[in-house]
Amino acid sequence: MKALTADLAAVARRMRGERRVALAVHERPDVDALGAAAGMADLFAQLGVEATLHVVDEPELPAADVVLVGVPLATQAPPADTPLYALDSGSVPRLALGLDSWDGPIVNIDHHHDNTRFGELVLLRPTASSTAEVVCDLARALDLTPRPAAAAALYAGISFDSGHFRHASTTAHTLSTAAWLVSLGADPTAIYTALYERRPLGGLRLWARAVAGAREVAGGRALVAVLTLADVAAAGAGEGDTEGVVESLRAVDGVEAAALVKEQSSGPRCRVSLRSSGLDVSAVAAARGGGGHRQAAGFSADDSPEEVTAWLSSELARRLKTASS
Ligand SMILES: [Mn+2]
Structure with missing residues (x-):
């Protein structure tokens, strides 16, 4: 057409x-x-x-x-x-x-x-x-x-x-x-x-787990957090109760990009949300078949949360290095 x-x-x-x-x-x-x-x-x-x-x-x-x-x-x-x-x-x-x-x-x-x-x-x-x-x-x-x-x-x-x-x-x-x-x-x-203002308590507990476990990439210029199905169960939360997590990570002083890897019980094994204050994260998402905006994007993957996290960490580190050189 x-x-x-x-x-x-x-x-x-x-x-x-x-x-x-x-x-x-x-x-x-x-x-x-x-x-x-x-x-x-x-x-x-x-x-x-x-x-x-x-x-x-x-x-x-x-x-x-x-x-x-x-x-x-x-x-x-x-x-x-x-x-x-x-x-x-x-x-x-x-x-x-x-x-x-x-x-x-x-x-x-x-x-x-x-x-x-x-x-x-x-x-x-x-x-x-x-x-x-x-x-x-x-x-x-x-x-x-x-x-x-x-x-x-x-x-x-x-x-x-x-x-x-x-x-x-x-x-x-x-x-x-x-x-x-x-x-x-x-x-x-x-x-x-x-x-x-309708976040359930389980959602706040899940937010706390994600923030507590967030890993620094490229000397703290990016943060990558993972929430597994076990985290969701431990927090007494629903799988969708992850609002605000990736935004909170992105808002940390000195952080240029943040990612949240969520394990899912159905559909693709993981969904990834990306946020940035400048870096084009839609390009990161597009590299894995996803899309979105420059400062807010996402993709899905059938890999394990560990594999997705490892890929994201190296990809964000590489792009941040290129962006600053
Ligand atoms: Mn829209």
Whole structure:
């Protein structure tokens, strides 16, 4: 399929002409993906277009009580002839749908710099904090205002992907967009609590284990932590209770990159989260078939946690050495 670089007006025009669409997000959707989808669902509803968010094989949808209020949801793939609006997904295989051979019309709306530019219309804004921020720009291009539930979902998406307005991706436009959403009914305190203050005690104990065991790489310029299934069990935590671990490691004085290796009970044996304050960790992830942003990326591997940790340690040391020379 030939990808055309679309501007907001082209996507807005296409949206106005739709009758029925499917919305899709990346696998293991995060708050930005779901918030962006909720925003799109609301815009389509206001345009009189039937829009359903399709999510297949995803038992956990984070902060659903904030980001999916009133969003029509389906757990099977959409009919092949339905236009598909892909949100926050860097590639077709990353979609939480079995669409590897999808040949229908796709509108690709995203902010990942490594987006493969799939689909017929591509609205890619690598400088945007979040896909939710791009959806807000679309709303303005359509001369629409998100209704309160959608405003909350979009605000949550922006907050989540910008690290609550602290990552380098946070611009004046990000903040003015967030202010606009607050004026439309998003409640900053309630959303902050829902997103960041629901950590179970087991999660805090797991965080402590990861931090306690973190290994220094390249003289402390990188930190690599491992959480095995045994750690998860010992902490009385769930496998997904690792929020904030890699960010805490990255925030240590003098640390330029941090990695968390998580052993999993199903799927690929390990998942790795990478964060940096400058080093392009999406290149590290890409070397193992993953992807993401320069300062926040990830990949999966079937190797043991020890093997993945050893590879990461040497890879980060090598790249940090190159970066500083
Ligand atoms: Mn995103």
